Amino acid sequence: MTVAGASTVQRTAWILSYTGVSDEPRVLRQAKALGDAGWRVVVAGHDGRSARPPEWRYIRLDDTNPPRSLARRLGQLCQRELGRAACIHFAGWPAAAQAGARLIYRGLPLWSAAQAEILAAAESEPGLRPDLVVAHDYHTCPPAGELARRTGAAFVVDCHEYSRAEYPGNPGWMARERPFVIALQDDYLARADAVTTVSDGIARLLERDQALKRPVTTVRSLPFYAQMPLRPVGEPIEVLYHGIVGPERGLEVSIQSVRGWKPEYRLTIRGNGESTYLDALKALSREAGVAERVRFEPAVPFGEIIPAANQADIGLFVQSDLSPQKRLALPNKFFEYVMAGLALCIADLPEMATLLQRHDLGVLARKLQPDAVAEAVNSLSRDRIMHYKAQALAAARLLNWENEQRTMIALFDELMRERRPSAC
Structure with a gap:
């Protein structure tokens, strides 16, 4: 379903994301930057919890499993399994593996239905008609690539992750x-007119892994500027983790570390997650004897993230170095803590x-161990916290x-200059 917005401009950009787009920071920022630069913006995605910007032209994608006949379900299952076999067994033959990846995609009910909705x-x-199509991560590459091919638009893939x-x-x-992810990315990133990502480290890995038309452009996930007060250190001292509450984000170690914290510190975990994981x-926290010092809160709407964080004193994020993706992360929350004026x-x-270290923002936990995290937190005296808050x-x-948006808009302008007049 397409919902009309109020914008009337010359160039048109389509942004595709299989997320609740009104809650997706990178989509919101990207769309606003394009709108401010004079583009008409079409966003295709799922409904989020927050209000959708009224200037968007919005394509609401179904995020429920549509009813399918038994024959259709069996057919899609066969497509997925045949495709997986091709990706796994023909990894050394890119054309065969990439054909297998496209077969898997057609066999995924939600993604294949979304592609059909977007193209329709x-x-x-x-x-x-788009002049620019932006795919958010590999999930949306097939519809974005096909839409760009049909219309002669520039095709960009924005990689949030490695x-x-x-x-x-x-x-x-x-x-x-x-194997499916590798084959799909090898296929579509090579076709893309440009690839963007969130950190220089991930950019280097993408350039190493894929044959690309141009070097990857780093566009960091920075928040909109919001002038926040320099708030005095609280009593007790509030330590905040906010973001997705899920595995591999160091939350177990963070909770266990509270046993070693000085008594004036307490931890808030703010975000949404699976109920079983939250439980x-x-x-x-009860087993560690710190339940009274650890508070769990639901995520706040997008526009309230920074003001809510400003009520804390220290921003905490101690995920492990399990992979290049984790090692080279430069997540939203890092910059949100900075914008909120927290010690890190x-x-x-x-x-x-x-x-x-460049901006003198806080301290590092040298190991992902409760004692090391506790040592880092305890090193933040009230005077040091105030210093780091001011630095943030x-x-x-x-x-x-x-x-940061200037880098992205400059890239898109360059792509437009490269397009044939008939394509624009």
């Missing part, structure tokens, strides 16, 4: 899903550590989307 919407509204090594601790994913974390306590991972607010004047 484009065909039904020729006035929205997807080839996203779940190295999951044997099932490594055996069955990773397990709450049980862990983060894992000693290169991309985050470099920025922390100063750094926020540089590390914001208003500055």
